[in-house]
Amino acid sequence: MKEVPENGQEAPPSRRRKNWKKAPKKDGEDNEAYEPRSPAMVRWNDRYNPSNKDGRASFTPRSQQPEGGASTTTNAGSFPHSTFCGVLMGMALVGGFLLQMGLTIGPNGCDNDNVFEQLGGLAFFFSVLGGVPINCLMVLISLTDKNMDAGKAFAWTVAHLGVLFLTMLVFQDAVLQDMFC
Numbered sequence: 001m002k003e004v005p006e007n008g009q010e011a012p013p014s015r016r017r018k019n020w021k022k023a024p025k026k027d028g029e030d031n032e033a034y035e036p037r038s039p040a041m042v043r044w045n046d047r048y049n050p051s052n053k054d055g056r057a058s059f060t061p062r063s064q065q066p067e068g069g070a071s072t073t074t075n076a077g078s079f080p081h082s083t084f085c086g087v088l089m090g091m092a093l094v095g096g097f098l099l100q101m102g103l104t105i106g107p108n109g110c111d112n113d114n115v116f117e118q119l120g121g122l123a124f125f126f127s128v129l130g131g132v133p134i135n136c137l138m139v140l141i142s143l144t145d146k147n148m149d150a151g152k153a154f155a156w157t158v159a160h161l162g163v164l165f166l167t168m169l170v171f172q173d174a175v176l177q178d179m180f181c
Contacts (some may be wrong), residue, residue, distance in 0.1 A: 081138055081142075081148075081152070081153050081156055082152070082156050084131075084134075084138075085131075085135065085156040085157070085159060085160045088127045088130075088131035088135075088160050089127075089159065089160055089163040091123040091124070091126060091127040091131075092123070092124055092127040092128070092131075092160075092163055092164050092167045093163065093167055094120070094123055095119075095120045095121065095122070095123030095124030095125070095126075095127060095167075096120065096124055096167040096168075096170065096171035096174065096175060097120070097171070098116045098117070098119050098120025098123065099116070099117055099120035099121060099124060099171055099174035099175055099177075100120075100171045100173075100174040101116045101120070102114050102115075102116030102117030102118075102120055102174070103117065103173060103174040103177055117174075120174070124167070124175065127160075127164065128164060131160060132160075132161070132164075135156070135157040135160055135161075136157065138153055138157070139153050139154050139157050142154075
């Protein structure tokens with residue numbers, strides 16, 4: 001049913017359906033504040049809206065960021081815990097492999113250690129005796145330090161312990177050979 005105006009003329013047809021919300025006005029007509037309806041709209045607005053009216057950080061694509069590399073999320077002076085754990089995991093694996101190689105090609109006894117067993121034992125046991133306490137200390141420090149991510153520190157510590165357990169499981173004869181001599 002169409003409403004007929006009083007002067008007898010027919011009303012122009014509406015361009016919008018009734019259940020649509022009123023679209024925002026164009027520039028200069030009626031500037032209302034942007035009010036997003038969902039978190040996705042907020043993220044989209046933060047990322048692609050060049051104006052920074054709400055005081056939020058603006059998005060800068062990687063192609064337009066400076067090549068210096070030091071962004072606000074990385075700490076240049078922080079301890080590189082992931083690199084440290086990676087080195088410790090590599091030392092555990094290489095040490096276990098060298099211990100196994102020394103056990104395989106060397107004599108069966110407690111006194112006759114060859115170069116492979118000495119280097120492998122040094123690498124593996126440094127990873128165990130030096131790395132585990134330092135990793136635990138780093139996790140405790142990351143709990144109080146606002147610049148370090150405690151979740152990542154804990155994950156790297158668990159990964160190091162997992163590699164140590166796996167190395168002990170795979171190379172158990174070589175690792176435990178000289179322990180009780």
